[in-house]
Amino acid sequence: MAQKPSIPKGTRDFGSLEMARRNYIFDTIRSVYRLYGFSQIETPAMENLSTLMGKYGEEGDKLLFKILNSGDFTRSVSTADYEEASAAALAAKFCEKGLRYDLTVPFARYVVQHREELQMPFKRYQIQPVWRADRPQKGRYREFYQCDADVVGSDSLLNEVELMQIVDEVFTRFGIRVAIKINNRKILTGIAEVIGAADKIVDITVAIDKLDKIGLDKVNEELAAGGLSPEQIQTLQPIIALSGSNADKLNTMRQVLASSEVGLKGCEEVEFVLNCLGDDLTNVIELDLTLARGLNYYTGCIFEVKALDVEIGSITGGGRYDNLTGIFGLPGLSGVGISFGADRIYDVLNQLELYPADTASGVDLLFINFGEAEAACCLRMARQTRAAGISTEVFPDAAKMKKQMNYANTRNIPFVALVGESEMAAGTIALKNMTTGEQSTCTLDEVIARIKG
Structure with missing residues (x-):
């Protein structure tokens, strides 16, 4: 017996119902992006590894899916290379391309490559799949969609304000209660300076970013492994566990960071965003100093969104990246962006059963097939x-009536049209409402009016 086919772990098939729900997610996000003046672009699924490597930190580089070169890619590698080289070194010889890890780095490459064609500030959105060689688990997949919006060519913090309004609007439309977390990498840099570990900012942020996942003790172990002294780790504890209102937290941090110019600048930026938003958001926004966003390219405000009624990881994230395009030869171009995790949002909407009733509706009308002439x-x-805008099917085979009606029921088609010899002669249609069971004789215009009405 042939083995049943399967798909790789961390990937999923989506049937018609799932796709209807996913398209509801994409369409909702897309409509809000357009309301705020963002234009859509797309980039290739694969990029040159030179574009991707070194942009996500050491941990991110390990999660890149690499694509083997075409042809005899082993020809230039000797037996000695196989024996002496590490897996990473061999991959560098075998692979020149990789699947994109996110949409932000390819977007930075796009901006640099097409700079002369773009009007700044450039506001783009992009809804495409990305791939990560991660360990699959609940809410974490190897292939998943991101729905990004970015603004480049503007230093204004009003962009951060607008992106938070977009986040709030999207989740309000979905009916998902969320907490919007905000922090600033300058604050984290200031903390590192104050405790005398300015060169350990990456180790500190990567470790702090895992607080919700691995707990305080494990975070402290990672900080120690990163070279921080017990005294420095101890100094971090009250900062990590800071509580109170946003204003209280900022006041405390100003005192802690009094000797750090960059840290105070971070407090100032967060305060500006929070003050501009005021009480206008439907969802809560809070300063969270444990938010680190482990990607190295963030330089200013950073954001993350957590669902309040479902146990799942971050469902949206993003931040300011002042220097990202500089690595592609275009320095001094600031950007800020957000990314909605469509697959996690899909899981949240499923668990909370928040899809509108008409999300799964597809075909509106089915014509029964009585034979060739009919x-x-x-x-x-x-x-x-x-x-007239009515989704319509004609059953392809002159099968038994029961089979065709069962097809309509299974597909949840609300109306069935029966046109036999007598209806053809009279120019009428027998229209059956599959919900109520009512059947009536109508003209074609009356059928259209009834279904659209």
Whole structure:
């Protein structure tokens, strides 16, 4: 017996119902992006590894899916290379391309490559899949969609304010209660300076970013492994566990960071964003100093969104990246962006059953097939119902009535049209409402009016 086919771990198939729900997510996010003046672009699924490597930190580089070169890619590698080289070194010889890890770095490459064609500030959104060689678990996949919006060519913090309004609007439309977390990498840099570990900012942020996942003790172990002394780790404890209102936290941090110019600048930026937003958001926004966003390219405000009613990881994230395009030869171009995790949002909406009732609706009308002549008549009528915006099917086979009606029930088609010899002669249609069971004789115009009404 042939083995049943399967798909790689961390990937998923999506049937028609799932796709209807996913398209609801994409369409909702897309509509809000457009309201705020963002334009859509797309980039290739694969990029040159020279574009991707070194942009996500050491941990991110390990999660890149690399693509083997075409042809005899082993020809230039000797037996000695196989024996002496590490897996990473061999991968560098075998692979020149990789699947994109996120949409931000490819976007930075796009901006540099097409700089002369773009009007600054450039506001783009992008909804495409990304790939990470991660360990699959609940809410974490190897292939998943991101829905990004970025603004480049502007230093203004009003961009951060607008992105938080977009986040709030999207989740309000979904009906998902969320907490929007905000922090600033300058604050974290200031903390590192104050405790005398300015060169350990990456170790500190990567460790702090894992607080929710591994707990305080494990974070402290990682900080120690990163070279921080017990005294320095101890100094970090009250900062990590800071509580109170946003204003209280900022006041405390100003005192802690009094000797750090960059740290105070971070407090100032967060305060500006929070003050501009005021009480206008439907969802809560709070300063969270444990938020680190482990990607190395963030330089200013950083954001993360957590669902309040479902146990799942971050469902949206982003931040300011002042220097990202500089690595591609275009220094001095500031950017800020957010990314909605469509797959996690999908899981949250499923668990909370928040999809609108009409999300799964597909076909509105099915014509029953009684034979060759009747089917030809139904095809002509279907052209007119489709022209009126009604999703219509004509059953392809002159099968038994029971089979065709079962098909309509299984597909949740609300109306069935029966056109036999007598209906053809009279120029009428027997229209059955599959919800109520009511059947009536109508003209084609009346069918269109009833279904659209």
